[in-house]
Amino acid sequence: MVSAPPSVPPAAQANLIAQTRSRAGKRLSIVAPCFNEQEVLDLFFGRIEDELGKLGLDYEIVCVNDGSRDHTLAVLLAHHQRNPRIKVINLARNFGKETALSAGLDVTTGDMVVPIDVDLQDPPELISRFLEAWEAGADVAYGVRVDRKADTPLKRFTAQGFYRAFNRLSDVGLPYNAGDFRLMDRRVVEVLRQLPERNRFMKGLFAWVGFRQEAIPYARPERAAGTSSWRYWKLWNFALDGITSFSTAPIRVWSYVGLLVGCLAVGWALVVVVRTLLFGRDVPGYPSLMVAILLSFGVQMLAIGSLGEYVARIYQEVKGRPLYVVMDRYGFEAPKPSPEDASA
Structure with missing residues (x-):
């Protein structure tokens, strides 16, 4: 009779992983979708580069220009010329934030990946706490907004209603007041890249993949500059996309x-x-x-x-159309020719 292998408690598993995890020699990828953000980009790069310099990690900042109608692309390219580790994906038109985020995840090369909004409502200083949670064994460390005073009362009320409705209707538990701001291990990103659906509700996908996840609370500040492109009708459609993507x-x-x-x-x-x-x-x-x-x-x-x-x-x-169309790439290596092209 063969005895079953002993089960390892989750806490012990996390301890075993933590013993082998170290940020030394690792690379961190930042993914920043951008849509009409010319007013805040200088502030964003100042804060994020300062924080990344303190962490002592090799890094890349992948900025996805999602069909901006202002001078966002020009500002991004100026920062790319100043710092080659700032890379730019220029989409052919506006595909939406969820798709732009997916486009950024597809080209990252880091051992850890952090999606972040450039409006600085996601404070870059929180990344160090994400890293500590990752080193302690978490595969995903996500930010939870415990103070949303920067939002209007109506937006806070509707957001709470959405989280309650989603968690009642869906089999996937969505953490309350959790956004896209998080740190993910490379293997989590690879799983996300394999998901084929065109309707991308990233908060739900982040929760659906599972793995060891840890919440990091933070107070959400106001936008550093500019205005949000999200309107209530757009938020309503976004909520419908989320619920219909994860519940029948x-x-x-x-x-x-x-x-x-x-x-x-x-x-x-x-x-x-x-x-x-x-x-x-x-x-x-x-x-x-x-x-x-x-x-x-x-x-x-x-x-x-x-x-x-x-x-x-x-x-x-x-219909099987591509999720997005890339017009230009800046800062990425040119794809290597295939053997067929080389022999032609």
Whole structure:
């Protein structure tokens, strides 16, 4: 009889990993999506380079220009000329922050990768704490915003509502008030790069991959400069993308709504039959009929709309278009020719 191997508690596993992890000789990749951020870039590079210099690590800063309409690209290229470790991906148009972040992750070469917003609401000084958690055995160290005074009361309220709704509807637990700001081990990034979906809800994907994750609390400051491009309608669509990417509950609930409406209809039909047979009374028809028709029509439209959200996302997936299109790259090595090209 072969005995089962002894199980190792998670804490012991983390200790074993921590004994082999050291930042010495490692490379850190920073990924910064940029959309109309010309006003804040100088401040961002000043803070992030100062912090990276203190860490004593080899590093690269991958900036993804997501179709900016201002002088963001020109500012990025000026900083690239000043510091070759600042690399620039220029997308052919605006693909959205989630896609721009994916484009940056695809080209990173570091042993650890940190996505960060350039508006400095993600303080670069927190990276040192992320590194400490990584050295202690965490595969992902993510920032949790414990103070969101920089946000409006309405945004705080809607954000809390989204996190509650997402965690109730989805099998993937999304940490409350956690954004994209985090440090990820290389193997986590490689798993993320293998995920093929076109609809990228990165917060959900970060949680879905699992691994050992540790929360690092921090107070979120206000934007250092400029204005946010996020508006409430855009945030609403972003929330819909997140929920439909990780839950089928919105479409499943209409089965129960249909069952409930069907039961009510049968019950009302029985009432009509009983009153007519026993009392010989005519039930007033027009008002009740119109209410029933309008209610049924409204329920059907909601159900069709919910179904349409999923069908539209299936349509986006099956087209198989590239996730993004790169116009220019600055600071990256030219791809090596294939053997077929060399022999041609």
